[in-house]
Amino acid sequence: MNALSEQILSELRHLLSEMSDGGSIGPSVYDTARALQFHGNVTGRQDAYAWLIAQQQADGGWGSADFPLFRHAPTWAALLALQRADPLPGAADAVQAATRFLQRQPDPYAHAVPEDAPIGAELILPKFCGEAASLPGGVAFPRHPALLPLRRACLVKLGAVATLPSGHPLLHSWEAWGTSPTTACPDDDGSIGISPAATAAWRAHAVTQGNTPQVGRADAYLQAASRATPSGIEGVVPNVWPINVFEPCWSLYTLHLAGLFAHPALAEAVRVIVAQLDARLGVRGLGPALHFAADADDTAVALCVLRLAGRDPAVDALRHFEIGELFATFPGERNASVSTNIHALHALRLLGKPAAGTSAYVEANRNPHGLWDNEKWHVSWLYPTAHAVAALAQGKPQWRDERALAALLQAQRDDGGWGAGRASTFEETAYALFALHVMDGSEEPTGRRRIAQAVARALEWMLARHAAHALPQTPLWIGKELYCPTRVVRVAELAGLWLALRWGRRVLAEGAGAAP
Numbered sequence: 368m369n370a371l372s373e374q375i376l377s378e379l380r381h382l383l384s385e386m387s388d389g390g391s392i393g394p395s396v397y398d399t400a401r402a403l404q405f406h407g408n409v410t411g412r413q414d415a416y417a418w419l420i421a422q423q424q425a426d427g428g429w430g431s432a433d434f435p436l437f438r439h440a441p442t443w444a445a446l447l448a449l450q451r452a453d454p455l456p457g458a459a460d461a462v463q464a465a466t467r468f469l470q471r472q473p474d475p476y477a478h479a480v481p482e483d484a485p486i487g488a489e490l491i492l493p494k495f496c497g498e499a500a501s502l503p504g505g506v507a508f509p510r511h512p513a514l515l516p517l518r519r520a521c522l523v524k525l526g527a528v529a530t531l532p533s534g535h536p537l538l539h540s541w542e543a544w545g546t547s548p549t550t551a552c553p554d555d556d557g558s559i560g561i562s563p564a565a566t567a568a569w570r571a572h573a574v575t576q577g578n579t580p581q582v583g584r585a586d587a588y589l590q591a592a593s594r595a596t597p598s599g600i601e602g603v604v605p606n607v608w609p610i611n612v613f614e615p616c617w618s619l620y621t622l623h624l625a626g627l628f629a630h631p632a633l634a635e636a637v638r639v640i641v642a643q644l645d646a647r648l649g650v651r652g653l654g655p656a657l658h659f660a661a662d663a664d665d666t667a668v669a670l671c672v673l674r675l676a677g678r679d680p681a682v683d684a685l686r687h688f689e690i691g692e693l694f695a696t697f698p699g700e701r702n703a704s705v706s707t708n709i710h711a712l713h714a715l716r717l718l719g720k721p722a723a724g725t726s727a728y729v730e731a732n733r734n735p736h737g738l739w740d741n742e743k744w745h746v747s748w749l750y751p752t753a754h755a756v757a758a759l760a761q762g763k764p765q766w767r768d769e770r771a772l773a774a775l776l777q778a779q780r781d782d783g784g785w786g787a788g789r790a791s792t793f794e795e796t797a798y799a800l801f802a803l804h805v806m807d808g809s810e811e812p813t814g815r816r817r818i819a820q821a822v823a824r825a826l827e828w829m830l831a832r833h834a835a836h837a838l839p840q841t842p843l844w845i846g847k848e849l850y851c852p853t854r855v856v857r858v859a860e861l862a863g864l865w866l867a868l869r870w871g872r873r874v875l876a877e878g879a880g881a882a883p
Contacts, residue, residue, distance in 0.1 A: 370596075375865045382854050382861075383618065383636035389556075389609030391603035393851035394596040396422050396429045396791040398604045400444035401564035402589065403541055405571040406602070409452045415602030419445055420457045427464030428472070428709065429847055430839075433788030434746050436475050437485055439509075441848045443495035444564075455810060469508055476511035482702055483743045485845050487540035489517035489701075494543045517701070525550075525875060534659045535560070536697045539607075540847070542568035553581055554658035556609060557588030561656045563604035564847070597838050597853065606850035610646065613655035615640045616668045624757055624801040626869075641676040644669050652684040662696050662743070663688035667710035674717040682718050683782050685711060692724025696744075704743045705732045706751045713758035729755055733792035737770030738778075746843050748785040756805045765809050770816065772806050775799060777819050781827030790840050791863060793832060794856050797863025798824055804866060817860040819874050826867040833864055 538560030784791025
């Protein structure tokens with residue numbers, strides 16, 4: 368076990384040291400399909416088309432059947448890209464299967480827009496409906512009527528602006544509304560809104576106007592984004608890139624949840640990242656990437672990390688996003704994010720600032736079991752629950768929550784893991800352990816014994832599935848579709864396993880019911 372702990376720390380140190388390359392993200396069906404459609408040359412991207420076809424599920428759709436809300440955008444995108452690639456092996460069959468899938472699927476936007484709808488759904492899905500109207504066969508595709516008023520309102524707002532500033536949030540979905548390259552300009556990384564799909568669309572329009580230098584920058588960005596995925600296939604791109612603020616921020620925050628933030632073996636790697644964040648945090652806050660708009664979520668987590676590192680950052684950067692007693696992730700967003708407000712609460716408490724309204728909002732946004740499951744940035748209830756427990760307990764040594772503890776323990780699967788879908792995942796099991804770690808500190812002996820038993824079962828499940836330097840595969844983060852920020856998730860997996868190992872050693876040393 369000691370050897371495994373050392374191996375985990377070594378891998379964590381390696382991951383943290385890599386976080387200066389823009390970030391690592393799993394490949395995206397949606398963005399790859401859009402980039403292929405805008406690229407135009409089918410023969411030059413045969414490997415990427417083959418990858419796209421290989422991702423199709425048995426029911427004809429793309430994306431996990433566990434989370435049907437997030438399957439429409441990738442399936443629409445793949446269908447429209449592949450219907451232009453008919454000569455390629457498997458393309459025609461994939462199109463037919465995708466068509467049947469979309470016809471059969473219930474329309475989640477028939478009457479209302481779900482709280483956790485994918486990013487840009489109001490712009491992207493109606494756009495697809497319009498494109499599908501030109502397909503042969505007169506197929507009765509879903510129409511997503513509840514999204515149409517939102518799209519119209521957004522287009523009216525966009526119509527009043529000649530050019531959006533670099534990094535504006537709406538640029539992230541430029542492919543769904545942009546028609547003239549003059550409405551946007553590549554940022555310093557060459558991207559349009561840190562989106563491969565938006566950048567590929569903008570590039571296709573810019574080529575027709577002979578904007579060669581800017582097209583070259585967009586090409587370089589798309590190549591770099593492709594290298595950020597573990598696929599190794601030119602033209603296969605991620606959902607978002609770069610994430611050179613989000614990736615290090617969330618990774619260090621996760622280390623804190625596992626009790627690893629101040630571990631001597633990670634001290635130098637943590638120090639380097641903290642120094643970068645400190646230098647980058649300005650009065651307007653931080654966004655997921657250096658050249659993207661600041662938001663409350665990234666700003667709050669950055670403040671948490673800096674305070675945990677002993678810095679004294681000003682809370683003013685977070686106050687920009689305060690609306691009443693809540694924090695908006697981005698100005699003008701359709702609905703508030705629970706996890707953004709959880710992170711804001713955690714930051715405020717770490718900084719010793721009043722947070723009664725934010726705390727009340729977080730407490731109020733539970734389900735009947737006492738857990739948090741209405742999140743717009745992550746599909747699993749275990750993510751906001753782990754973060755909420757840490758935020759609510761911050762600065763309150765005797766904080767207890769029997770209802771959440773009982774629900775969390777009851778949700779453990781027979782195999783020892785946790786998961787919001789049909790199977791346990793390493794990432795979600797780690798989140799459960801982070802929450803139990805906090806709860807254990809103020810539990811009575813009986814509760815601590817129950818927690819120790821759950822941790823022992825989780826450790827057995829994790830040990831059976833752990834492999835050094837393995838890449839996470841399950842997309843659980845909400846973008847235009849579900850995606851996987853590879854290093855962020857891997858840090859969570861390793862930190863969860865390290866915590867369980869340490870917990871098990873302490874229980875053995877001190878007797879049943881001891882805590883890490």
